[in-house]
Amino acid sequence: MTHGLRSSVGKVLGVTDGFSTAKITLKVLLIGLIATSIAAVALETVESLAGRYRVLFMAIETATVAVFTIEYALRLWVAPEGSLAKTTAPWQKRVTYAVSTFGVIDVVAVLPAYINLLLPINPDWLRVLRMLRLLKIARYAPGLPLFFAVLRNESRPLLAGLIAMVVLLMLESSIMFVLERHAQPMIFASIPHAMWWAIVTMSTVGYGDVAPVTALGKVFGGLAMIIGIAMFAVPAGILATGFAVEIRKRDFVVTWQTVAKVPLFVNLDAARIAEIAHLLRRQVVPPKYAVVRRGEPADVMFFIMSGEVEVDVRPRPRRLGRGEFFGEIGLLSDMIRTATVTTVTECELLALDVADFRRLLDAHPDLKAAITKVAEQRLSTSGTPPSDGPPA
Amino acid sequence: MTHGLRSSVGKVLGVTDGFSTAKITLKVLLIGLIATSIAAVALETVESLAGRYRVLFMAIETATVAVFTIEYALRLWVAPEGSLAKTTAPWQKRVTYAVSTFGVIDVVAVLPAYINLLLPINPDWLRVLRMLRLLKIARYAPGLPLFFAVLRNESRPLLAGLIAMVVLLMLESSIMFVLERHAQPMIFASIPHAMWWAIVTMSTVGYGDVAPVTALGKVFGGLAMIIGIAMFAVPAGILATGFAVEIRKRDFVVTWQTVAKVPLFVNLDAARIAEIAHLLRRQVVPPKYAVVRRGEPADVMFFIMSGEVEVDVRPRPRRLGRGEFFGEIGLLSDMIRTATVTTVTECELLALDVADFRRLLDAHPDLKAAITKVAEQRLSTSGTPPSDGPPA
Amino acid sequence: MTHGLRSSVGKVLGVTDGFSTAKITLKVLLIGLIATSIAAVALETVESLAGRYRVLFMAIETATVAVFTIEYALRLWVAPEGSLAKTTAPWQKRVTYAVSTFGVIDVVAVLPAYINLLLPINPDWLRVLRMLRLLKIARYAPGLPLFFAVLRNESRPLLAGLIAMVVLLMLESSIMFVLERHAQPMIFASIPHAMWWAIVTMSTVGYGDVAPVTALGKVFGGLAMIIGIAMFAVPAGILATGFAVEIRKRDFVVTWQTVAKVPLFVNLDAARIAEIAHLLRRQVVPPKYAVVRRGEPADVMFFIMSGEVEVDVRPRPRRLGRGEFFGEIGLLSDMIRTATVTTVTECELLALDVADFRRLLDAHPDLKAAITKVAEQRLSTSGTPPSDGPPA
């Protein structure tokens, strides 16, 4: 019985799959609590609010620590429900969670409050430690691990960029110090002072608290700006490229899992699904968007992953939902869309290009038979083809 | 008769195709009115102008509201002329327009003025509401929907970037607050104050109203600048990539429609047109530009989509226009351009690479025959080949 | 005789090919004169210099106008020598030059000085007109036309970006005006004033002369910064992509012309040269750079387009120059470099990948024979192969 309860709690906490409503409710509540708690930490420092709402802020803080402590305890308790590595003992799984990134974040979110009770921390730094609760939100941000993957993959060129920047920073600082120290003895009092100018300028922030005033200083400053922008542009470009590569990789896994659920493909073996997944492009389409328009060239067919579309066939429009497909008649026959298909809700579609469509059907006669059969069925049950057959 | 009139108005308003002169005139007038109206709203707030030109501003406002109200009424009236979904009733189509993005924008452009008559709005916010008229210009900006498509497609990584940024913002703010609050108690009075520093710095705006003054604050500020730029670079890169992908997709549809109108291809079926469209690259070339130069390697042939070019053949230059092609002789024979082809007006060309040209001609013997025939005809009718045959 | 002189002048002015020393000298002199003249225009405005060097500045101005007038007259005179369009009459070619971009720039460089003699121009604007001389430098900047080509190709998405930016600018300005006008009645006196804030912020320039001070204004300002950066990132990305595409296209023409001059390929027809040019990658390598190192994998062979390399074979190093090739033995046999090849001077190389090398040699047996013959010759004349054969 304990095991059954533990299993349910594990589902709600998202450790295992299932219970989506309860899980989403908890997720929204926890995100709300993180946001409220962070807002309280920030607003507490505003003197006018600190006096008036002292009790409220303390209540939020206490509630946050209490909830996060319970959450952590529960997560420790349900850790053995985790799907991976069935062979290890429960306590091993608990240790695994405790030393995992999220386990550490969960402890860090509550620990400072308890330490503070025993051994008062400087309230300023306590506030910074409280801010670390924000890291808990990483659990609900599906894209965040991407950042770290990209940073790791591109660490070598990024490091080279950083070294080049530091070298330039030091050289620029020492030269600017020589050029400006007599004109502005307070502002360019030393090379470290000049370094502040250099970083503020190279990053193009340019507060204006430090700027060259001599003619030579300005000429050199202008050069420093041009060089600095190039220096910063390179890491930016590296990051952007790395991000694009990483996203494409992850998209494949998502697509594969979705394709495997399409009724048409459900009997295929995994190898063939992987092959098809390589050919499909994922698209998110807003409601009321005409995916396919009568009279346009038919170059793509679509599989519906989520949402609903409406096909304007006579005598009355037909609706297609999750797992169904449309646009295949145009690819099988005359390449012109003869019906308009509009989304009813936001839809996730997988698009298959005509060239890939033909190659796929040539390679897999059974798939060709299945699609042709659906197309013929559609043509016969309604006077007008459902998606894009010839006009009646 | 009412129907005929409604149809004509629909054409002028761009709901259906046709009447291009009237349509363009109306478009220019409406864009002009939007611009004038927005300028009036902005200039009205300049005190010196507000007094002197009060009557003019009121006249512009009244005229704008009147014209946009009439426009909206007409659009509602002609909505049933819209090309999509012939089966729905006229009133359904009117509702469809009214709740569409453009329908809502059209109402928003005039509604505040009428509400203000019944229930006076704060003049400041009324002005902001008037500014929303500017959204009407989206109807005439062919590239604007692209932005929203890209934002939708890339929403997931962009959201991850935003979350990472918010986490960094909060952590930086609380740390900087600790480091600077004693040195600048007014400027770094609270964490929300420090957040203003963080966002101004991370975005590299750097007004200079808030900047660290302590040594530690400056060191940390320098780190924040480097991190911040990387944080901002990632979304920028995602947007740029997404934009490039989306443009390529739309370009294909435009190219297909253009290729279908080339006389040479007009008898091909849609599948073959799609195949050719995949091979062509669209180029916009300015007037008086030498597209092809005598003596250069011939690696591309061109189809003229719009505009006119001049081929410098003897005895006198020949002009080629929309739907004609040039540069094919070089690809058929010896790969060197022997005539120069210069644009007379701005031209839209579709370029076909030599490798694709050969593959295409090998696959379609009839196309090869047609192109060879034109080339031979050209060689015989003039002593010198029209585009790039051997010099006479 | 006049014709001979005109032809020579044409060569020196770069209208036709030839006379490289004289042409380069003239080019350097003209670039120097443009720079001097522009420097004079700028420094003339410095009061302390204006008085002291008045005569010098006048002399430079007079000399510049004189030289540029003579240059323009000569260019008009030699225009008929231009290589294009042999059929048109000399006066037609002169008109063609006069109305071309460079013809107009050449006139604009001297015209203000003459107009000023007849009809004095405001000295400030005269100075701006003089600055336009700088455009003459475009003739000597091979990459500048690229910019205009890219701007033209990408004009549509760039325009969409501009419209989106203007819409955002107006909305942000009117909202910020409402939020800040009471707190800073002088700085946010009107919407046009607020527009200055918006553009300074969205471009991340952030002078700091205009910044929000109220809490709401700062929150809204923070949002504006994030949106603004995204807005600016898109056009930047479009430009960068377009630039990359255009550079690749131009590189092909340069490569073709270079390949056509390689002795090994000189007897091939143009089609085959184009085919090879598509496979080659152009590289500029500095002096003393080890292009190929003993023991590294051999995946590329090189053709020398300019400069000289040294191969460290026994008994003494051998030098290879323009038109020769190296690295072929590694590709023909065992894929390991067994000799190091170092550049003596800066070299321009064309690299051919091993996969392309094999495909090329399979398709063209005569080319394979020629390369194999050179390789065998090299192996027999020296005990050690010249570039990367097996160690002796």
Add this chain to the structure above:
Amino acid sequence: MTHGLRSSVGKVLGVTDGFSTAKITLKVLLIGLIATSIAAVALETVESLAGRYRVLFMAIETATVAVFTIEYALRLWVAPEGSLAKTTAPWQKRVTYAVSTFGVIDVVAVLPAYINLLLPINPDWLRVLRMLRLLKIARYAPGLPLFFAVLRNESRPLLAGLIAMVVLLMLESSIMFVLERHAQPMIFASIPHAMWWAIVTMSTVGYGDVAPVTALGKVFGGLAMIIGIAMFAVPAGILATGFAVEIRKRDFVVTWQTVAKVPLFVNLDAARIAEIAHLLRRQVVPPKYAVVRRGEPADVMFFIMSGEVEVDVRPRPRRLGRGEFFGEIGLLSDMIRTATVTTVTECELLALDVADFRRLLDAHPDLKAAITKVAEQRLSTSGTPPSDGPPA
């Protein structure tokens, strides 16, 4: 014996391979010394520290010069040990080192100190010269030469961008000078003064020391900001693209060298290794990362280049290390991972896609036999397959 000592010193200094511990220790010490020395040069200029720690700063300076002098002498001495060009005489190799980039940097690091003894240099500029020691760090930054390669490859379009920027800078400066000189006679006193505004604005640094105040000046300034950002975006994009291309090239060489060490491939000839290296993608994976998860699609197999992974097979997990591979069973059979593989330490993996895997195995039957044999062995020795076979 001298030769043996010289050889050992050469190994420690990294001139030849070997002695990795001693080499790494020296590297860390030298990097530390460079950093300490640069920090000392910078902090020496802080007046409060200069007085107190004068002796310390002098000691650091003396030690630095001494160590770097000894290092330079040793490098000169061991130069003949360098692996390249066995034929040249020792003194030739010493000259080669002395005039190489690193040779010059090594001299520049110590020379100013000696010159200063003979002929006192201005202490300010002496400090700048001392900063040049920082360049010695380039020896330990593997990515730095990349920057110079990219700058060289893209020098032409970058130069064009620079020229366009200078032209814009001059035109903007002269126009802004006209517009603002009467309103701000001190700040816009001359065109050179306006150039400072132009560069500060175009680089988006925006100190705020110089900004337009007139209405016309602000309108023009806004345009200048938009143009300026585009101008800067282009070189940034060029650099980023060039960087990506160059990284991909270098990665191939590294991958080739690693593949050659994989036991499975060790008997292949170099051509086949190069072929495989072209198919592999290098990945750095952090500790405790699940590379492969039970139930996910199997689209890739991995070779371990460094580090250790754990496969969760029954009865107890198995560890795989450097040179071993995993994930092959999924590719050979049913495409679903049936075991989870987690990294124990940070791992460097080479990934091979399923499509390339099949092509490779079809082309090389012996490779197929070897991999199949390992897979079968694994299936038989443990009840459960090591990486991703069917569950027992």
